[in-house]
Amino acid sequence: xxxxGAEAGVKIDLPYSNFAYDQNGIPWPVNQSVYVDYMIYDLRxxxxxxxxxxxxxxxxxxxxxxxxxGFADWGVYTPSMLYAVSxxxxxxxxxxxxxxxxxxxxxxxxxxxxxxxxxxxxxxTARGLVWAPLNDGTGEGAWAFTxxxxxxxxxxxxxxxxxxxxPRAAECQAAAAGFRRSVDQAFGAATMRSPLxxxxxxxxxxxxxxxxxxxxxxxxxxxxxxxxxxxxxxxRLEALPSQGVLADxxxxxxxxxxxxxxxxxANEPVYNPLSTAYLLRDDPQAVIxxxxxxxxxxxxxxxLEPVEHRWYWGQYFGxxxxxxxxxxxxRHMLIREMADDALFLxxxxxxxxxxxxKQISVQNAPCYFGKLSFTISSxxxxxxxxxxxxxxxxxxxRSLFLRLRHPQAKPIQSVTVNGAPxxxxxxxxEWIVIPNPDQRQYTVTAHY
Numbered sequence: 001x002x003x004x005g006a007e008a009g010v011k012i013d014l015p016y017s018n019f020a021y022d023q024n025g026i027p028w029p030v031n032q033s034v035y036v037d038y039m040i041y042d043l044r045x046x047x048x049x050x051x052x053x054x055x056x057x058x059x060x061x062x063x064x065x066x067x068x069x070g071f072a073d074w075g076v077y078t079p080s081m082l083y084a085v086s087x088x089x090x091x092x093x094x095x096x097x098x099x100x101x102x103x104x105x106x107x108x109x110x111x112x113x114x115x116x117x118x119x120x121x122x123x124x125t126a127r128g129l130v131w132a133p134l135n136d137g138t139g140e141g142a143w144a145f146t147x148x149x150x151x152x153x154x155x156x157x158x159x160x161x162x163x164x165x166x167p168r169a170a171e172c173q174a175a176a177a178g179f180r181r182s183v184d185q186a187f188g189a190a191t192m193r194s195p196l197x198x199x200x201x202x203x204x205x206x207x208x209x210x211x212x213x214x215x216x217x218x219x220x221x222x223x224x225x226x227x228x229x230x231x232x233x234x235x236r237l238e239a240l241p242s243q244g245v246l247a248d249x250x251x252x253x254x255x256x257x258x259x260x261x262x263x264x265x266a267n268e269p270v271y272n273p274l275s276t277a278y279l280l281r282d283d284p285q286a287v288i289x290x291x292x293x294x295x296x297x298x299x300x301x302x303x304l305e306p307v308e309h310r311w312y313w314g315q316y317f318g319x320x321x322x323x324x325x326x327x328x329x330x331r332h333m334l335i336r337e338m339a340d341d342a343l344f345l346x347x348x349x350x351x352x353x354x355x356x357x358k359q360i361s362v363q364n365a366p367c368y369f370g371k372l373s374f375t376i377s378s379x380x381x382x383x384x385x386x387x388x389x390x391x392x393x394x395x396x397x398r399s400l401f402l403r404l405r406h407p408q409a410k411p412i413q414s415v416t417v418n419g420a421p422x423x424x425x426x427x428x429x430e431w432i433v434i435p436n437p438d439q440r441q442y443t444v445t446a447h448y
Contacts, residue, residue: 012056017308017319026057027071028321030149033057033084035270035321039328045366047092051101054085058104066111075132075146078108082153086160090337091366093394095164106168109157112150113175116182125189126212128182134211134229138222142212144231147183151176152237183239186212187231191246200256206249208234227263228271230254235280236273238339242280251277262312265290269298269308270321275329279336282429284348284405287333291348294326334360337368343397345374345389351407354378354385370394380407380448389442400434404446414447 003011014032015023026032037050058081061068068077085105089098115130119142122128126142130150134143158173187208193215196204209215210230218225232250234240241247254274258264265272275290299322300307300315306322307315333348346360353360360376370392377386385404404412411427417434418441425432425446432444 011060012053014053014056016321017316019318020308020316022071026060029057029061029068029070029077030074030080031270031319031321034080035324035328038084038087039324040320042088042091043327043331043366045091045364047088047094047097047366050084050088051092051094051097054081054088054101055104057081058101058108062104062107065114066107066109068108072135073133074135075130075143076149078111079146079149079153081105081108082112082157083149086153086156089160090156090368093370098160098164105157109154109168109172112154113171116150116175116179124213125186127186128179129186129212134225135222138225141214142186143225143229144187144208144210144212145229145233147179147186147212148233148237148239151179151183151239154179155238180239183234187234187240187246190215191249197253197257199252205252206245207253208246208250223263224268224271227254227258228268230258232273232277233271235277238280242277247277247281265293266297267309267312269294269306270319270325272325276332279329279332279348282347284403287329287348288350291326291329291333294329298322298326331365334362335365335367335372337397341398342401343367343369343372343399344401344403345387346376346403346405347401349403349405351405351409354380354405355407356381367392369397376404378407380410383448385446385448387442387444389444391437391440391442393440396437398436400437400442401431402434402444403429403431405430406448410448412446412448416445416447418443 001013013024014026015021016028016031021027033054037053041050061070063069068081070077082105085101116128119131120128129142129147131140131142132146133140134145154172154176158169158176161169161172190212191206191208194207194209195216197207199205208231210218210225232254235242235247235250251274272294275287278286278290297310298306300317303317305318307317308319308322309315334346336344336347338344349360354376356378358378363373365372372392373390375388387402412425412430415422415425415432432446
């Protein structure tokens with residue numbers, strides 16, 4: 001809802017849901033900037049809408065020191081703007097839009113850098129982390145959710161600054177790398193101090209706490225500190241590696257303990273971090289399980305719209321960030337840009353989607369390399385699956401990965417690319433690799 005002003009779009013109301021929460025202003029910047037503007041608008045190609053809303057958030061919510069305020073004053077609000085602005089530019093490549101957002105985003109970056117520096121001299125293992133409230137009533141702390149967004153925001157924005165040749169690019173990228181080391185040290189130490197937790201099979205696992213200096217669960221304070229906005233977001237936003245002791249501990253505890261009691265995806269689907277962690281671990285079956293679980297608990301099956309609190313509290317209808325979080329998983333099952341400038345197509349599609357005669361089709365999808373289209377057609381009764389790919393025209397990725405998940409999990413026997421035999425494929429991983437793809441059109445056929 002717009003309220004006039006000296007120029008169009010200066011004053012906009014962006015309520016989280018028309019059924020609940022505050023209806024005025026922009027009370028939830030992280031939900032709006034990341035889960036709506038990036039995950040709904042930018043991933044679908046509506047970059048101008050996202051840019052307008054990001055600009056409105058800065059104008060309405062940013063303080064003179066660069067901090068972005070909102071309801072309950074979450075610590076993630078400021079770095080989430082760095083993250084969303086960076087994703088907007090990566091997907092749109094709209095330099096004019098970036099320039100309009102850049103002064104505000106640099107101020108937000110400065111706030112993050114100042115907060116990191118503020119704790120650099122702490123005598124404990126949380127030095128170099130950012131102290132801020134997590135959510136309602138939690139108080140300040142070195143919350144994992146905040147650290148995850150600080151790292152992801154600085155890392156993504158540093159890449160943007162480097163791409164446009166900004167003089168502060170190196171500073172931002174160095175801060176992101178140093179901050180990731182601080183996160184690894186702090187939460188590794190916190191895990192060593194914490195009691196073990198028991199898993200469903202009665203084995204015991206390390207516990208990674210949601211606050212770096214509190215080596216235990218905090219469910220009695222606010223359950224979402226451990227669950228919805230808990231430490232598993234360190235994996236989703238790559239502040240911790242997706243493989244390793246801490247990653248295994250986070251995922252096992254989240255699956256076996258924290259999805260119970262109506263918590264997690266069953267309550268606030270927007271914050272579900274596990275499917276993205278599984279994508280980073282390249283575990284397609286786990287991604288698919290999360291994808292369909294989200295459809296079961298994140299949407300009303302009568303009104304056919306996104307919800308919160310499907311079973312345990314009164315349902316809130318229509319929160320767009322639920323839709324955004326689900327679409328983010330769906331999109332990255334089909335198209336995922338990787339950190340080394342590789343492009344991964346059809347990484348985690350269900351096997352039934354490629355039963356004989358079926359197709360997977362994506363048209364004009366924005367990605368970091370430009371607009372992308374592809375169609376995967378199944379002819380498995382004839383022993384083949386074919387992918388027709390129109391590559392982005394802006395710039396090529398360093399490598400192209402294509403996964404073809406045969407409906408009966410049969411291994412690939414041979415591959416042709418544009419009619420010629422192709423040797424770069426892995427039957428176990430079910431993928432075909434094209435290094436340095438320099439053609440606009442590819443026809444890739446896997447034979448079984």
